[in-house]
Amino acid sequence: MNAQGERWTAEQVLALAPDAASRKAGTKLATAGPWSGAGTDGGGRADGGAGAVWGECKGSGSTPYRTVVDLAGQDGPGFHCSCPSRKFPCKHALGLLLLWAEGEAVVPSAAGAPPDWAGRWLERRRQRAERAADGAPAKAERTPANAEAARRRAERREQRIATGATELEQRLADLLRGGLATVEGAGYGQWDETAARMVDAQAPGLAAQVRELAAAAGSGAGMEWASRLLEECALLHTLNQGFLRVDRLPEPLAATVRARVGITSDAGALLASAPPVRDHWLVLAQRDSDDGRLITRRIWLHGRSTGRMALLLSYGAAGRAPELSLPVGLAVDADLVFHPSARPLRAVLGTRHGAPAPCPEPPPGGDTTAALRTYGEALRDDPWLEAWPVVLSAVAPVPGADGRGWQVADADGASALPVDPRCEGDSAGLWRLAAISGGGPVRVFGECGHRGFTPLAAWAPDAVAL
Template sequence: MEERWSTEHVLSLAPDAAARKAAGELSSPAPWSRTGCGQGALWGLCQGGGSTPYRTVIEFTAPAYQCSCPSRKFPCKHALGLLLLWSGDRQAVPAAAEPPDWAGAWLAGRRQRAEPPAAPADPAAARRRADRRAAKVAAGAAELHLRLADRVRRGLADPGGAAGGGWPEVAARMVDAQAPGLASRARELDHLPADGQLAGYALLHLLAAAYERIGELPEPLARTVRARVGFTTDSAELLAGPTVRDHWLVLGSRDVLDDPLTTRRLWLRGAKTGRPALLLSYGRPGQAPELSLPTGWLLEAELAFQPGAQPLRAVLGPRHGSPTPAPGAPRAEPVAAALARYGEAVAADPWTESWPAVLREVRPVATASGWQLTDRQHALPLHDAPERALWRLAAVSGGRPVTVFGDCGHRGFTPVTVWDEQGRATGLTTGGAA
C-alpha cells in the first residue's frame, strides 16, 4: 500500500484554482465506484453527466495521470478528486492485487515507454552534428563578445541599445547560434535594474570569453561553461552513467511561471551523502508539471547529476520503494555557514546565483526595509517571496525559532519550506503543509 499523501500535497498538483475547487467536489465516495490501489497505481470510475463513467488511473511514480474525460487540464478534476479520496479515507479505496484491464493496459504502456532508448544508429554522424553545433556556438560567443565590448564603449546609458539593435535582437542571434544559455542571459540584460547592469554585463562577458577558450579550462569548469552556454546531456545518457543512490529528503518545491511554461524546481538532499540536488519539471498551459514529491518525505532513489564544477541539477532515476515521512526537521546550519557554502559554490561556478540552504533556529522579522530571517547573530533579507508566503512563515514561527529551507544568494534568501517546533513541514509556495 502506498503511503498516503497529505491533502495539501495533492492540491499542489492542480493546474489552477478552478481545478482545486472542482476536485474538492469529487473527493467523497459518492461519485466513485470500482476504486482500487496497488502496484504503485490508483484507479476508479467516476460518474459524470453521461451514462458512461469516466475511467481514471494514476501512477504514483511521476506521478502520471490518465482519464477518459474531455478536459484539457492535466491533471483533471477527476484525477485530483480520486487522489483526495485516497489520501483522506483509507477505507474508500481498497487495496487490490491487480488493476482492471483498462488501467492495466495504460500502466503497461507507460512502463514499456520508460525503457531506455537504443543507442544512436550512427555514432559518427552524431559526432559530426555535435562538431557543427560547437562551431556555431563558438561563432555566437565571439559575436556576443564584440557586442558587449561595443556597448561598454558606447556607455550603458546609451539609448542605442546593443550596437543599435537591442538585446532582444542579440538574444535571437544567440538562438540562431544554438546557444540558448547565452540567449537567455542576453535577454535578461534589458530587465536588470541600474545597479545590477554592470554585474550582468561582466558575467555574460566572462561566459562568452570562457567558451572561446574552453579548450584551456580544467575539465570540470569546461563542463560548467558548456552547461551555462546551453549544452545539455540527455537524461537517458546521464542515467546510463554513474548514479548516486541515497535516501533523498524532499526539502521543498517551487513553481515559477515562465510563460508559456510552468517550471517546477524540486530540491532534495541525501541522508547519507548530505549532497543537495535540484530536479526540474515543466508543465504546458493548463497542465501542472509532472514531477511531484511530498515535501518532508524520504525517497530511496538513484540520481544522475549534470556534469560540472559544482554539480547540483540532477535527473531522477530508478526508485527503490515508496516515499516515507521523515521523522522530523532536517539537519540545519546557522546563517553564517549557509553564506560560506554559497561562497564556495560561486568560487567553483561564478555564474551561480543561489545555493540551497537549511537554516537553523531563525525567526522572520518585518523591518522598515523589508522582511528578514535572523538567528540573532546574522540576518538575511528575504527575496522573491510572495506576501502570502511571508505571512505563512510568520504564522508558523509565531515569534519562535524555526527551521527554514530555501535558496541563499547574493540578493538574499528565498524561503520555500518551514518546519515548526514539532518537526512538521509547511510548504510556503506550492500548497502548504506536506
C-alpha cells in the first residue's frame, strides 16, 4: 500500500479489469500525457477515504473522453466514460485509476466539488442507490399480497424438478444395469440430451451434474474414468434422492439440496428478510470465468472480526463483464447476508458503511492438515461441495518434473497438498507464486477440494498483500 493509505495499488486496480486486453490497454493509458483535469475528492472526506476520481482523456477525436469512477458506491465501484466501450471498467477508467494510484502529485485532491459533468453523474448514481434502498422495504411489503401466487409457482417448479429427478434416477439405473463400459467412447450426445431434459425440468443444477458425468466418461483411457464416473453417479443419485425427500430433511440441509438442484434465493428477498452480518470484509481474490454464454465473477471475502469466509457471485452476458467489482487487498465495512445452507458461504452484498480501506494484516491461516480438516468438515455438511476457501499460513510451492504435478508444502515439510491439475494451464501464475515465495514459506489463499489446492492470492513475507 502506498503512502497515501486511501489510494489503491496498481495490482488492486488491475484486479478490476474485465480481461487481459483491458489490463494491457489500461496500463498504456496510465501516463499523465493524455489526461487533463484529473482529480479526486478523497482529501475532502471526513473518513480520509476516496469518494470519486475523474479526468478527461484525449482520444482519436476532437473531444476528450470524460471518465469518472465512484469508489464509494454501495454496490462496489461505479464507472462511467463517454467512450463507446461496453466493458466495465473500460481502459480509460483503468488508466485513470492507475494514474490516481501513483499519488497526490499525479492526481491531486480537489479543493472543491468535482466538475459539473462528473458531479451530475455521481449525483444520479447516488440517487439511484437511495431509490433502490427506499424501494426494498416497499417490495418486501408487497410480497405478502402475492404470497399465494408465488407459493403456487414454487410448488409447480418443485413438481417439475421432482419429475426430472425421477427420470434421471431411471437413467442412472439403466446406466449401471448396462455397465459403465457401454458409455466408453459413446460421445456426448446422450449426455447433452439428458442435460437438456433437466433444463426443461427447471433444474439447472442437475443439468450441470449430468455434464460432469459426460466429462468423467470422456476423461481418458484406463480405469480412472470409470472410477470417477461411478463417483459422479453416486453423488448425483444422492442429490436426486435428497430432493425427492427434501421435506423430510433438516432445513439447513434441505436449503443446500434446493440450491444444488438450482433453486436459488432471490437477492432482494434475502436482503429484506435475513439478518445481516456486518464486518470489515477483506477482499481476498476476484476471478472471472466465461462459458461462452455467461461471465461469472467470484469474489472471496474474509471477515476480520467474525473470521467467516464469504463468496459473492455476479454475472454478465457474454462479452460484458459483471458490474460488481471490489478492490482486492482492501477491506470493506459492509453488511453481508448469507444464502441459507448447511454450510453458508455464498452471500449477498448489502449496505456498505464506508469506502474500501487498507487492511492492517492478512487473515490468519493454518497448515495443510488444517486445510484438509476444514474441507472435510464442510463436506460433511454439503456432500456435493467441490472445494472450500482456506488460508495456508506458511507453505512453499514445489514444482514437479517438467513443471507438472505442483504441490504446496508446509514449511516444516511434514505435509503437502497437490495443486489442482487444472491450474497447470496457468503455469505462469504458479511460477509467479514460486517467485513470490523465493523458496521460502509464504501465506497463500485458495480453495482446497477433492482435486487439490487452487491458489488464488498470496502475501509476500515483507508486504501486506499481493
